[in-house]
Amino acid sequence: MKENANPVILVVDDEAILRELLFEMLSLEGYDVLLADDGKSCIEIYKQKRSEIAAVILDMNMVDMHGEETFIALHEINPQVNVIIATGDPDDEAVENLVATYGIDVVSKPYEIRTIYQKISALI
Structure with missing residues (x-):
């Protein structure tokens, strides 16, 4: 992590308890955290704050807008967007397609926070 900056992580999950868990864990590690509860709000936040x-961290299985659709919209806004897919089913065909096509990293639920820290550090 950069010493003089607090990297901003956008956490997208439709389960409030998981959003809050990641908020707490990432904040304690020194990240600034933005939260979105669905794909549509994620896209709006990203449009407004993409430079920051x-x-x-994008949940794949959301009720309103699927993670794959959300990722594609983010990628259209910024082809260099840094995304980590969060999923309870890493063998999901959509997850496999995104990993194969875009080289996206994946974290499995339930979260191991050390793994998330490592993946973020490698990404940014």
Whole structure:
């Protein structure tokens, strides 16, 4: 992590408890955290603050807008967007397609925070 900067991480998950868990864990590690509860709000936040956002942790299975659709919209805004997919099913075909096509990293739920820290550090 950069010493004089607090990288901003956008956490996108439709489960409030998981958003709050990541908020707490990432904040304690020195990250600034933005929260979105669905794909549409994620896209709006990213449009407004893309220059500030270092990485996005994106849940794949959301009720309103699927993670794959959300990622594609983010990628259209910024082809260099840094995304880590969060999923309870890493064998999901959509996850496999995103990993194969875009080289996206994946974290499995339930979260191991050390793994998330490592993946963020490698990404930004």
